[in-house]
Amino acid sequence: MDFTTRYKADAIKDSTIFITGGASGIGAAMAERCAELGAHVMIGDINATLGEALATKLRNSSGNPHHYFIETDVSSFTSLSAAFTTALSLSPSNHIHHVIANAGITDSTSLTELPPSPTAPCPPPPTSTLTINLLGVFFTTRLALHHFRLNHHTEDAHLLLVGSMASFLESPPMMAQYTASKHGVLGLFHSLRLSAGDQAPAQFRVNMLCPYFIDTPILPTKAKLLLAGVELAKKEDAVDAVVRLCAVRAARGRCVVVAPRSAGGVQEMDWEELKEIEPFTGRVVGLIRAGGTVRKAVRLVGDVGRLAGWMWVAGALAAMVMGMTVMAMR
Template sequence: MAEPVVEGAARLNTQHIIKMSPPLDFSIPYDVAWVKDRVILITGGASGFGAAFVRKWATNGATVIMGDINTDGGSKLAAEVNSSVGRTAVYFIHANVLDWQSMVSFFKKAVELSPTGGIDTVVANAGIANVDPLLTPKNLDAAEPPPPDLRIAQINYFGVLYTVHLALFWLPRNPTSNRHVDLTTHPTTRGPRDRHILLLGSMASIGPLAPQPQYTSSKHAVLGLFRALRSTCFVSGIRINMVCPYFIDTPIVPVAGRIALAGGATGKVEDVVDAASRFVSDPRVVGRAIVVGPKVKLQQNETTGEFQLVQKGAGKDIPEQALWEAYADDWEDTELMSKNFLEILHAIEKVRGWGGWAYDIVMALRYGVRQAIYGKGK
């Protein structure tokens, strides 16, 4: 029996405008072996999630080209993985995500090293978290007070912007890749090469971390970037996906953070790798975001739809899960003001028709001529 249509929800649905792949069903398995022969570029690959990604994907047949400022760690990781897989599967290039020329060089060298002459996936993984100096202003009564240290925000967002900007240039140049994202072709079928950007957000993309304003705001910005880019996936032909880890047991969580989390739970690196591998290996997944948290057993209330934690020792038939989809319904239930504004714009365009379009074109050209003759500000 078909479910009844809720009039209010239907009125706010804009999915006919924005096209993405269907919501994720984590009960349907994927095969990480689908990454075989992919060429994956990753920033911040020398440690943490990045190092785990490198090991997993190289072991399953991908070529991974990683960039990091940690030269010793990156070089050792590449040598270790190459020795274990018995081939040159990993390349390390020194790269600083805040240095534009360093990033340009990183991408160019990656294309040169690629066995296919192109890049299939770009993973914007580099990021830091630390005690936020924004909260401890010092010496601001001096004659020339120093500016705050904004390195956390710069690495976590401007570094991502540099990475995405270069990815948008190089991915369309991936030989034999297809401009049109195909949501139906099975990944095991030999076909065009991929064009994919994977962003690393955080639970801080969704909710605030009070002691971490720079980290929170920068991860909010990454979420905004994801939501903007995924609406153009079918125009650019580039898949966009995002992973948002909760507190994961890695070196990025400082001692103070571990103390604050005492008595609670943290997520596992392998679950973050699982989420990222689903995105990287399956070219049918477009515009989706996964939150990674601690593994728990949940039961959904049939009346309210809310999830409830299953008590320890109960629910033997309920599988544990660490992955949840986030921001899956942006276009199913658009915020009312935005929906109304879009409808007004569409109505104006319809009323004005081609005559209004032609008038705007003439006025735009006239404005350009005036700027050329009289200069800016006229």
């Protein structure tokens, strides 16, 4: 799939798109772009304040009254099932054409953080990230397949799973939950890509989006500090990839990576690469790491200054200069 070619983005006009985790971050950016193109957007999220505000904004900016917020907890099948039912009732066509399983969180608690004493009771690890990022996607997938059966054979029935570059990469213990959940989403995609099951609609299609790190609320400060100086992927590239996958009905079984632009930007991982992902990820990560040293150093100072404060950066630089002076005097 060539992401440099033009496509008819307005092909999603009048379609109903249900986005989980659609009240903030990439999900909100997806919602805004889809509304601009004339789609009817259903925002499923647990954050009612952000969700209602975004739905109101979309209605006012587009002049389309069919943008709604639906309070949704993807970790609860009951809540998610009710959200799908509501989305169907609010859809002008009484159908849902695209479901974007985007809801996700992260937790920087390390799996290897254990009690000081080996004789002390070991508390259970946090599992909220696994529950929302993986179980929530399983729930979303099941309900999407169920409701897609209502669609007429001429209508689209598209499920887009949002994974991550963490679906392929190794990660430190502080990202164990997140990485495990995104590996799980990739495994689900593998299964759905081969067969959606006997009860799935014939026209059902599935794709997967795997962004590299993007500066959104899901990225914790610890991770931002670790990534200081590293070029991030662009939110607008991810959104354009989503719209393309929704608009181009020939897009089936595609796994699309959104890398930093210096590492190729939006690109497809083909099926052979999906079988052996190490060559692909090695190539992309190698390109990311190959960025100019000076450019990365400048970005590092800017990122750390923004996150930790410029006084902290000034103090660190002063200490560095003092240390170099002392070394030179020896």
